[in-house]
Amino acid sequence: MAGALPPYVPSEQISLQCGSAGPKFDLDSRYWGGDIRSIFFPFEHQAARNNSVVKDSPLSAYSGQPPYSSARLSRFKFTYTFPLSAGPVFIRLYFYPATYAPNFNRSQALFSVQAGGFTLLHDFNTSATADASGSGTIYREFCLHTESGHNLNITFTPSNASPDAYAFINGIEILSMPPYLYYTSPQSPDGVAHVGSENTTHIDNNTALEMVYRINIGGQV
Incomplete structure (x- = not known):
């Protein structure tokens, strides 16, 4: 098509x-790159101080496939740092809730x-989220805007609600996006239309978005 x-x-x-030392390929x-000694998790002394550990997943239908074959776990806060160019990015976080060790019970995450x-x-x-959805694995998807000269830090913090709580993560995906796929251009007089209304809302780049519903259009469920 001309002009496409x-x-x-x-x-x-x-x-x-996460929790992996080397590259792997999924089905x-x-x-999938590993986080051990990577530029995204560079401070091994911080990992030791925070008792951050890496574990292979228990044997299951998921344990042999990236990103679910390993995990990073900690009862203390830990952070990944991603040097990114400015603009909107898509983030997907992967979780495989399992009892990785006697002191990291599935229900304590x-x-x-x-x-x-x-x-x-x-x-x-x-x-609880995995059990409610009837799935052994879960993921969460977000969009946010990164600024020039600023790294994107993703921090995992165990809850204060329980002394046995811990944080974990199996995989992280980050993908840059077209500038105004979801965010409203400053030059645009329009915004996101409200269903059943003529009103619109501008979504500025100082807003974070979460995927809540996904609709499959034109294909099998």
């Missing part, structure tokens, strides 16, 4: 398997996740 825009090529594309042949000045998840109970 070329396909968008993301400038940032990170697939990180779709996608590359209760934590919050902060990124870019936003609290993405608060006192997130992974096992």
